[in-house]
Amino acid sequence: MEIPYTVEARPDTGLYNAKVGIWLFLASEVMLFGGLFSAFVLLRVGAEPGTWPHGWQNVTLGTINTVVLALSAITTLMAWVACKVREFGKFKFFHACTLLLALTFLCVKMVEYHEHLNHYEIKLKDGQIADGDMVENNKDADHVVIKGRYVKSEMELYDLRAQKDIPESEITIPRAQIDDMQSYGPWHNNYLALYFTLTGLHALHILGGSIVIGYLWGPGRKLWKKDPERFTNRVEVSGLFWHFVDLVWIFLFPVLYLT
Amino acid sequence: MDANVEQFPPYRKADTHDHGHDDHGHEHFDPGFWAKYIFSTDHKVIGIQYGVTALSFLMFGLMLMMMMRWQIAHPSQPVPLIGWLLEKIFGQPAAGGIISPDLYNSFGAMHGTIMVFLGIVPLAFAAFGNYVVPLMIGAPDMAFPRVNMASYQAYFLGGLVMVVSFFIPGGAAQAGWTSYSPLATSIPTHGQLFWILGMILLITSSLLGAVNFIATIIQLRAPGMTWMRMPFFVWAQFVTAFLLLLAFPPLEAAAVMQLMDNVAHTSFFLPTGLAISGKIANVAGGGSPLLWQHLFWFLGHPEVYVLILPAMGIVCEIIACNTRKPIWGYKSLVYAVLAIGFLSMIVWAHHMYMTGMGTVISTFFQATTMIISIPSVIILTCLFISLWGGSIRINTPMLFALAFLPMFGIGGLTGLPLGFNVSDVHLHDTYYVIAHFHYVVAPGTIFGLFAGVYYWYPKMTGRKMNEFWGSVHFWCSLLFMNLVFMPMFSQGMAGMLRRMADGGANYSAEVNSRAGGDVIGGLSPFIMSLHTPILWGVVCLGLAQIPFVINFFWSIGHGEKVNDNPWQATTLEWQTPTPPPHGNFDHPPEIHRGPYEYSVPGHSSDYTPQNEPEVSTPANPKIPTTAH
Numbered sequence: 041m042e043i044p045y046t047v048e049a050r051p052d053t054g055l056y057n058a059k060v061g062i063w064l065f066l067a068s069e070v071m072l073f074g075g076l077f078s079a080f081v082l083l084r085v086g087a088e089p090g091t092w093p094h095g096w097q098n099v100t101l102g103t104i105n106t107v108v109l110a111l112s113a114i115t116t117l118m119a120w121v122a123c124k125v126r127e128f129g130k131f132k133f134f135h136a137c138t139l140l141l142a143l144t145f146l147c148v149k150m151v152e153y154h155e156h157l158n159h160y161e162i163k164l165k166d167g168q169i170a171d172g173d174m175v176e177n178n179k180d181a182d183h184v185v186i187k188g189r190y191v192k193s194e195m196e197l198y199d200l201r202a203q204k205d206i207p208e209s210e211i212t213i214p215r216a217q218i219d220d221m222q223s224y225g226p227w228h229n230n231y232l233a234l235y236f237t238l239t240g241l242h243a244l245h246i247l248g249g250s251i252v253i254g255y256l257w258g259p260g261r262k263l264w265k266k267d268p269e270r271f272t273n274r275v276e277v278s279g280l281f282w283h284f285v286d287l288v289w290i291f292l293f294p295v296l297y298l299t
Numbered sequence: 300m301d302a303n304v305e306q307f308p309p310y311r312k313a314d315t316h317d318h319g320h321d322d323h324g325h326e327h328f329d330p331g332f333w334a335k336y337i338f339s340t341d342h343k344v345i346g347i348q349y350g351v352t353a354l355s356f357l358m359f360g361l362m363l364m365m366m367m368r369w370q371i372a373h374p375s376q377p378v379p380l381i382g383w384l385l386e387k388i389f390g391q392p393a394a395g396g397i398i399s400p401d402l403y404n405s406f407g408a409m410h411g412t413i414m415v416f417l418g419i420v421p422l423a424f425a426a427f428g429n430y431v432v433p434l435m436i437g438a439p440d441m442a443f444p445r446v447n448m449a450s451y452q453a454y455f456l457g458g459l460v461m462v463v464s465f466f467i468p469g470g471a472a473q474a475g476w477t478s479y480s481p482l483a484t485s486i487p488t489h490g491q492l493f494w495i496l497g498m499i500l501l502i503t504s505s506l507l508g509a510v511n512f513i514a515t516i517i518q519l520r521a522p523g524m525t526w527m528r529m530p531f532f533v534w535a536q537f538v539t540a541f542l543l544l545l546a547f548p549p550l551e552a553a554a555v556m557q558l559m560d561n562v563a564h565t566s567f568f569l570p571t572g573l574a575i576s577g578k579i580a581n582v583a584g585g586g587s588p589l590l591w592q593h594l595f596w597f598l599g600h601p602e603v604y605v606l607i608l609p610a611m612g613i614v615c616e617i618i619a620c621n622t623r624k625p626i627w628g629y630k631s632l633v634y635a636v637l638a639i640g641f642l643s644m645i646v647w648a649h650h651m652y653m654t655g656m657g658t659v660i661s662t663f664f665q666a667t668t669m670i671i672s673i674p675s676v677i678i679l680t681c682l683f684i685s686l687w688g689g690s691i692r693i694n695t696p697m698l699f700a701l702a703f704l705p706m707f708g709i710g711g712l713t714g715l716p717l718g719f720n721v722s723d724v725h726l727h728d729t730y731y732v733i734a735h736f737h738y739v740v741a742p743g744t745i746f747g748l749f750a751g752v753y754y755w756y757p758k759m760t761g762r763k764m765n766e767f768w769g770s771v772h773f774w775c776s777l778l779f780m781n782l783v784f785m786p787m788f789s790q791g792m793a794g795m796l797r798r799m800a801d802g803g804a805n806y807s808a809e810v811n812s813r814a815g816g817d818v819i820g821g822l823s824p825f826i827m828s829l830h831t832p833i834l835w836g837v838v839c840l841g842l843a844q845i846p847f848v849i850n851f852f853w854s855i856g857h858g859e860k861v862n863d864n865p866w867q868a869t870t871l872e873w874q875t876p877t878p879p880p881h882g883n884f885d886h887p888p889e890i891h892r893g894p895y896e897y898s899v900p901g902h903s904s905d906y907t908p909q910n911e912p913e914v915s916t917p918a919n920p921k922i923p924t925t926a927h
Binding site: 041042045050053055056057058060061065067068069071072073074076078082083086087088091225226227229230236237241 | 438439440442443444446506509510511513514517518519544545546547548549550551552553555556559563564565566567583585586587589590593594597882883884887
């Protein structure tokens, strides 16, 4: 006996097996990201007043990535439609676009990560804090150079929304004066920890989705000749996953960038 | 019928012919040893793989506990017989054959992890579910056979990571199976890292399994197998799969965050001002230990029902078959199990009354906890009433199934004082809790699982397990289970805390009186002396499993040969050849009736299989008899 409903829909549910499977998987994914978002809520609510960062993200890059993912959602849909109307050439075009857009997203994400990891908060022994992008951090040299500013207290660094046109200049700091130096990585505070964990997990999903779509676009396309209906189903199922990943970003963007 | 048999002939060894594989490799369904037993996509093989692996882990977990009970009863004395082996394996932490407190903590954490995540869930859900569910609903296999294989492999890898963690420097995780942060992050061993990675693999495995089960039950029911004709076992597995699907991911999220705390030095669960070994820790702070507990128990409590529901399903099948009458209140059972599924997602914080999360929240969770006892009682009541007026056959599966009822009853009822937040203040984290949940899981669930092994063994092998040794296994297990766990209620109510490497010796009245006048009271000599019968109980319990292990393997070749339906059962898995061939059924089954049509008046036999077409009966004379 063959396994039924691998390609055609079961009459009483109206779904083929893989479609049931992917929706269940997505339900589980909702709970995964739900767990992380609820961690965000709990830590955000529990933070000391005035210590939750605002305006730490590059909204321009975030907006670009939002548009990139929105476009990729359209191309994913179009790729499936192309399969439905049996135009394989269009499928190849649209999913090539999807892959390029996914790659763009990941590159922009890496630029953003680099911006954070290259940004340092340097506590000096005289109580001042220097904050800015690292320009020169040679281990052998007796000084570091950053492009940024001095502040009196850490509290001035949290809410950057109110601070327009922060003056930046190249500052040379002798290592002997440094009490503690830390980049804006996930270890810096809970906001950045959540930022890196949430967007990192999301980026892994983008990567996973790209691999699946890349497989269908590349070696997986052999199935098109044998069983176009089944191939179309695969495109649909991977598309559903892709739309879910896009949707997660639609939540991440306002929560992490716009508040 | 013959056409189908032709399509999937029995596995044949290629070397029965003289010439090489090339000539006829494509004609027979002969996947070879590796594809057949190791990388199989057949749900029956995967079910057996899961079953054997999980039973091994159960034995392993029991052995860990035997060593721990020695340490509790005889603190700082070398373990007899195997002390030298422990020292050889673990080195310094087991110097002189004595289990150090650190090693005790590792054993404790791993006992819980192994029993729950590597033993019972894979056995109850994955092994029985894989083998039995597709057969019961008349499906040729699971909906996604390759995903099924991946699920087993992820489970196996996860188990491997957990076992390997014993041998790394510093040893396995030591923070209990609950891995509460910041404790889990503060202990200087990589064991916790292995635990997290192992858990992520296990969660992946159960996610793949859960998706597969639900899709199979929704999509692959044979024609005529309507929802209300499904055996209760299938319903139980269906709800269990949903619990795994939805409750595990938040723990995965928590595990990712704890992983970040470990490797990226974040402080998700590390509060400001955290001091480790008397020094302020170098962490960013601002984290919340309570957050870990919420995420952990959001899985942890549904997990309890993941453990118990499949066992209830097994017991229900066996009771219906061995009372020779329909199960009492099938619909109540189905609605009760669905209610449990929903409610189990909103009771988790009753594990956290002592965290200071607030009385309002405690009251809410106390209320939901009391409410969830209602469907549980409905299920147990239905099973009890089913016995009424039955013509009960006593055999090994039935013995275990019958013992399940009072044992689970004790476990359930002793949970009520833990569910009320006032009485929980006294009982929290004592041996009372240990006794309570072990009554649910050990003589409860594990008895249900043993019942299932004895019940479905003839379907897997074509032979019955030996009845005499089966009943020896049963009576000894029943006796010693109670000898182990019953005294713990008294110890817990007397205030003995769990997770103490010396079994509470430091808090005994004897030590306190020696310490001078500033400490009054303590654990009485009688309460302390209960450790000895518990130790003997657990050793005998371990010995009582030997007849089972021997019986299990011996019966494969030497058990009593039986036909396809040795228990005269109605459900579909007994209406196939034994063992079922690749594809399960000789011809696609069609279902004509409910799952428990035993002793239907007017029928020639006292059971009517689900796939038997309607025939003319005195009550129903107009339907013509069809030859079959």
